[in-house]
Amino acid sequence: MTGRVTLYHWEPNANSGKPMLALVEKGVSFDSHYLDMLGFDHHRPAYLAINPEGTIPAMTHGGRVLTESTAIMEYVDEAFAGPPLMPADPVERWRVRWWMKFMDQWLAPSFSMIGWSVFVGPAMRQRDPAEIEAAIERIPLPERRTSWRKAVYGLFGEEEMAESRRRVALGIDLLEAELGKREWLASDGFSLADINGFNLAYGLPATRPEAVNDQQTPNLIRWLRAIYARPATRACWALGRTDMAKRLAVLEEQPA
Amino acid sequence: MNAILYHGEPNGPSLAVLAAAFETGVQVALRRIDLAAGERHGGIPGAQAPELDYSVEGEGPVLVVDGVAMTDSVFLACYLDDVAGGAILRPADPYARWQVMAWCRWLVERVAPAAAYLGTAAMPPRTVPVGIANADLAERWEQAVTGRCDAALLADSRAKTAAGVTRVEAQLADGRDWLFGAIGLADFETYGWLCGMAPLAAEALVGRPRTAAWLARVKAHPSVARALALATVPEPEKVWAPGPEINRWG
Numbered sequence: 186m187t188g189r190v191t192l193y194h195w196e197p198n199a200n201s202g203k204p205m206l207a208l209v210e211k212g213v214s215f216d217s218h219y220l221d222m223l224g225f226d227h228h229r230p231a232y233l234a235i236n237p238e239g240t241i242p243a244m245t246h247g248g249r250v251l252t253e254s255t256a257i258m259e260y261v262d263e264a265f266a267g268p269p270l271m272p273a274d275p276v277e278r279w280r281v282r283w284w285m286k287f288m289d290q291w292l293a294p295s296f297s298m299i300g301w302s303v304f305v306g307p308a309m310r311q312r313d314p315a316e317i318e319a320a321i322e323r324i325p326l327p328e329r330r331t332s333w334r335k336a337v338y339g340l341f342g343e344e345e346m347a348e349s350r351r352r353v354a355l356g357i358d359l360l361e362a363e364l365g366k367r368e369w370l371a372s373d374g375f376s377l378a379d380i381n382g383f384n385l386a387y388g389l390p391a392t393r394p395e396a397v398n399d400q401q402t403p404n405l406i407r408w409l410r411a412i413y414a415r416p417a418t419r420a421c422w423a424l425g426r427t428d429m430a431k432r433l434a435v436l437e438e439q440p441a
Numbered sequence: 442m443n444a445i446l447y448h449g450e451p452n453g454p455s456l457a458v459l460a461a462a463f464e465t466g467v468q469v470a471l472r473r474i475d476l477a478a479g480e481r482h483g484g485i486p487g488a489q490a491p492e493l494d495y496s497v498e499g500e501g502p503v504l505v506v507d508g509v510a511m512t513d514s515v516f517l518a519c520y521l522d523d524v525a526g527g528a529i530l531r532p533a534d535p536y537a538r539w540q541v542m543a544w545c546r547w548l549v550e551r552v553a554p555a556a557a558y559l560g561t562a563a564m565p566p567r568t569v570p571v572g573i574a575n576a577d578l579a580e581r582w583e584q585a586v587t588g589r590c591d592a593a594l595l596a597d598s599r600a601k602t603a604a605g606v607t608r609v610e611a612q613l614a615d616g617r618d619w620l621f622g623a624i625g626l627a628d629f630e631t632y633g634w635l636c637g638m639a640p641l642a643a644e645a646l647v648g649r650p651r652t653a654a655w656l657a658r659v660k661a662h663p664s665v666a667r668a669l670a671l672a673t674v675p676e677p678e679k680v681w682a683p684g685p686e687i688n689r690w691g
Contacts, residue, residue: 246536249536253543259539264535275523276506276520279519282513282515283496283512286497286513287497290497290550290685291495294689294690295689297690298689328551332691335691345689352577
């Protein structure tokens with residue numbers, strides 16, 4: 186497959202950051218099309234013409250459109266030359282996929298529930314309510330409308346928030362233990378699991394310094410610093426436009 | 442390579458992985474366990490790993506290869522495919538492979554939790570097994586055994602199952618036999634979760650002739666028929682254990 190690559194993305198963070206970093210690691214030249222997610226850019230007609238479901242990120246390669254960030258990463262690894270981002274060993278390939286699903290479907294929803302509840306939701310509620318509601322009504326997928334309403338209006342119950350806090354704490358413990366077994370998260374070499382995990386966990390030393398630090402999670406911190414030191418990560422995070430990317434600064438610090 | 446597949450009755454993820462093993466021809470020893478009795482917890486010799494305890498799939502099959510316990514049926518099938526050369530269960534072309542993997546991601550996140558919820562509500566397991574490390578999986582067992590089913594979640598699960606069938610019907614609209622090219626991962630995984638839905642979400646299958654014909658084709662396919670022949674009960678599609686959780690975001 187030949188043709189230009191365009192990535193439609195938000196900040197180098199979470200789902201948007203996964204294919205961004207995979208492309209840069211792979212050495213693939215691409216057109217970066219930044220979407221302001223909090224401004225609902227991804228639910229406007231121009232983007233819905235690209236991805237009718239209105240989810241981000243999306244990638245076009247030639248005339249083809251790809252969605253689902255983790256599946257896009259596997260495509261990027263397979264479709265382009267460059268350093269392999271999946272191990273050759275079938276068991277290690279399984280482990281990479283297992284950890285990506287664990288992070289995508291079990292851990293990340295709890296991270297985002299806390300993030301939306303504490304930071305993004307309150308800020309969104311400062312805007313014109315009619316404008317916000319109209320933006321939510323434009324969201325094509327009904328389940329996404331449900332999610333955005335929960336996020337914007339802070340509809341999380343205390344039980345849900347407590348469960349999310351439990352999962353984040355447990356997830357940190359599981360990542361720390363796994364990173365004690367090997368240099369990278371799921372295989373002997375750097376892989377898509379590391380790209381996925383970094384996008385999920387890079388903000389932890391700044392947002393959860395009491396739990397993620399050199400003393401309590403030495404392997405997690407070592408791993409985050411190692412990924413941050415890669416030229417691709419620096420290049421990718423330079424594409425950020427908000428203060429989110431600044432949370433990386435704490436990784437500049439060396440162990441005490 | 443010493444590979445042992447611990448599987449339940451041929452339904453849901455166990456059916457998908459059994460069919461994948463037979464389709465690829467990868468040699469695995471088969472060991473039946475009663476997933477609905479919780480035998481995955483403590484019933485697999487030497488298996489202690491976060492990937493076993495925290496499998497997003499819930500009570501699914503476990504493939505132990507040279508002491509490594511692997512879970513999650515889509516990725517077990519990918520493993521078998523990788524061992525077999527990488528292009529039996531999934532297309533070789535990267536874009537076509539992306540289509541299959543994106544489909545499976547949607548399926549296991551939206552349809553599988555709904556099917557498992559409806560299945561365990563209708564055919565609840567008898568007791569909560571001891572030794573469940575994952576607290577949220579233990580809670581799903583408690584809910585299933587005690588019959589604490591939420592009416593809203595039941596309705597949501599029927600709607601998600603119907604949406605799943607709608608998508609299958611649309612995928613087959615051009616007259617194709619299988620979901621993506623040759624029969625493979627997407628067919629096995631989708632069939633595994635939908636084959637038991639007729640009595641649980643009957644309305645989802647009404648007026649879906651292409652889906653009905655596809656279900657019959659998959660059922661008759663040799664590797665699936667061989668997997669179904671391993672059943673020890675007359676209706677394996679009625680055997681359920683707690684599966685993936687329903688998306689907490691809705």
